[in-house]
Amino acid sequence: MGLFSPGFMGRRREPVPGLPPGQHLVTDFPVLSIGPTPRVSTEEWRFSITSESGLMTTWTWDEFQALPQEDVTVDIHCVTSWSKFGTGWRGVSLDTLLEGVDTGAGFAMARSYGGYTTNVPLDELRGGKAWVAHQFDGAPLAPEHGGPARLLVPSLYFWKSAKWVRSIELSTRNDPGFWEQNGYHMHGDPWREERYW
Amino acid sequence: MxxxxxxxxxxxxxxxxxxxxxxxxxxxxxxxxxxxxxxxxxxxxxxxxxxxxxxxxxxxxxxxxxxxxxxxxxxxxxxxxxxxxxxxxxxxxxxxxxxxxxxxxxxxxxxxxxxxxGGWFVWREEEPAPVQLIAGGSGVVPLMAMIRAHEAAAHPAPFRLLYSVRSPEMAYYRAELEELARVSPRFDLDWVYTRRAPSGWPHAPGRLDVTGLAASVQTLGTSALTFVCGATPFVEFVADALVRAGRDPARIRTERYGGADGA
Known part of the structure; x- marks a missing residue:
């Protein structure tokens, strides 16, 4: 435990179940982005998965919408220390998207419209743990929150849930993405406080 | 180990x-x-x-x-x-x-x-380009670090700060910024007052608009590297307006303060 801050009482007295160490709860939805918000129409939107052998599967917006949709309610945790409980999303499970992809890769690089990248172990994308989400709270996902569609990986800090996601590339190597090259953790488990290098 | x-x-x-x-x-x-x-x-x-x-x-x-x-x-x-x-x-x-x-x-x-x-929303001496800084309220803090580092290095590339505040007394670092703008050949400063302007100010108070933004950023031109920091609606407006005006999104870096909730 650290040193005391004389006179500081804080707001919360009881531990909050489900809140990872070093996090605090918010009720709004802060926006953090590295640059201007990309504006991508659903007409021009494409999403693809490329295996380590170079085979690419691509979906148009209509094809993506025709896939089985899931409604999920999850807690999200941002590395800047806010957490938000019970967020509601609609999207397509990565299990569905990876169904026809033949791969022995261990890692995935998500790439976004606007140039953002983030690396995620493939294990974290499988087993009902990750989605490409296109609705938040029952409405189309707003551009500043990553619309038309973003990656949703609630088991990791939220910078791994790439906004404006356009592709996932599978690889046998764990290459660092954007924030991972700029001081943030390669894995990013909030329960282990994997925040920085 | x-x-x-x-x-x-x-x-x-x-x-x-x-x-x-x-x-x-x-x-x-x-x-x-x-x-x-x-x-x-x-x-x-x-x-x-x-x-x-x-x-x-x-x-x-x-x-x-x-x-x-x-x-x-x-x-x-x-x-x-x-x-x-x-x-x-x-x-x-x-x-x-x-x-x-x-x-x-x-x-x-x-x-x-x-x-x-942080290794992205940063300015290093090796950066040769002119730098346009755009701050809303408390968003000026990381930009001030860049202004001070730039001045300390007597860096040749011009810096310009566009700083939007509610009223004159709400501006951070006012004396230092105004002195620097007066004496430094490398630093210029534009104020925007959204609620109340100083007496004798040539413009009525009001939010930064596309015209005001364009007037401020045209000096350094399209080669400038731009840093924008402030509350989310401010940053969204500025970054969107710059992209619509033809600026390269890759040359615009943003840092947004989320909602005030819980902070």
């Missing part, structure tokens, strides 16, 4: 570790904000603070008597060497940490800090 002597392990600074910092100076920056300077204990036995890069932030941790802790991130206002960490904290309505830092903390108190963090 077992073959590494404990003393060698201790001497390595790790951005994930908490470090004690002593508050050496604190003063009101505006009616609602306070500038705080901290120093790390100078001891050969302790890890040394790494070189700061202008635009980085630190995490600050407060601990209540019962062990409850609260952590928030604050941008540093200076990257000057010498082991001093400076930030300015805006007191937020219904905030948990900021009221303590603005009104509770005293010189001589200690804080725990972690960092410095």
């Amino acid at each position: 077992s073959d590494v002597p404990a003393s060698a392990a201790r001497s390595t600074w790790n951005a994930s570790d908490w470090h004690d910092a002593l508050v050496v100076e604190a003063y009101a920056e505006t009616p609602t904000a306070r500038t705080i300077r901290m120093r790390l204990p100078a001891s050969a036995a302790l890890p040394q603070l790494p070189e700061l890069v202008a635009g980085q932030h630190i995490d600050v941790r407060l601990t209540a008597p019962d062990g409850y802790t609260a952590v928030r991130s604050y941008s540093l206002a200076s990257a000057a060497p010498g082991g001093v960490l400076e930030t300015t904290v805006e007191e937020l309505d219904d905030g948990e940490v900021s009221p303590y830092l603005v009104r509770g903390l005293d010189v001589g108190d200690r804080l725990e800090i972690r960092g410095p963090i």
Whole structure:
């Protein structure tokens, strides 16, 4: 435990179940982005998965919408220390998207419209743990929150849930993405406080 | 790691570790904000603070008597060497940490800090391009670190700050910015007053609009690297307007303060 801050009482007295160490709860939805918000129409939107052998599967917006949709309610945790409980999303499970992809890769690089990248172990994308989400709270996902569609990986800090996601590339190597090259953790488990290098 | 002597392990600074910092100076920056300077204990036995890069932030941790802790991130206002960490904290309505830092903390108190963090929203001396800085309110803090680093280096590339504030007394670092704009051949300053302007100001107060933005950014032109920092609606407006005006999105870096909730 650290040193005391004389006179500081804080707001919360009881531990909050489900809140990872070093996090605090918010009720709004802060926006953090590295640059201007990309504006991508659903007409021009494409999403693809490329295996380590170079085979690419691509979906148009209509094809993506025709896939089985899931409604999920999850807690999200941002590395800047806010957490938000019970967020509601609609999207397509990565299990569905990876169904026809033949791969022995261990890692995935998500790439976004606007140039953002983030690396995620493939294990974290499988087993009902990750989605490409296109609705938040029952409405189309707003551009500043990553619309038309973003990656949703609630088991990791939220910078791994790439906004404006356009592709996932599978690889046998764990290459660092954007924030991972700029001081943030390669894995990013909030329960282990994997925040920085 | 077992073959590494404990003393060698201790001497390595790790951005994930908490470090004690002593508050050496604190003063009101505006009616609602306070500038705080901290120093790390100078001891050969302790890890040394790494070189700061202008635009980085630190995490600050407060601990209540019962062990409850609260952590928030604050941008540093200076990257000057010498082991001093400076930030300015805006007191937020219904905030948990900021009221303590603005009104509770005293010189001589200690804080725990972690960092410095960030390798994107930063300016380095090696950057040759002109730099357009655009700040809303407390968003000027990391940009101030860049302005000070640029001036300290007598860097030849021009810097320009467009600073939007509610009223004159709400501006951070006003005296230093205005003096710098007066004496430095490398720094220019544009003010936007959204609620109340100084007496004799040529424009009525009002939010930054596309025309005002275009007038300010045209001086440095399209080769400029642009940093925008402020509340989310401000940053969204500015970044969108610049892209619509034909600016390359890859040359615009943003940092957004989320909702005030809980901060």
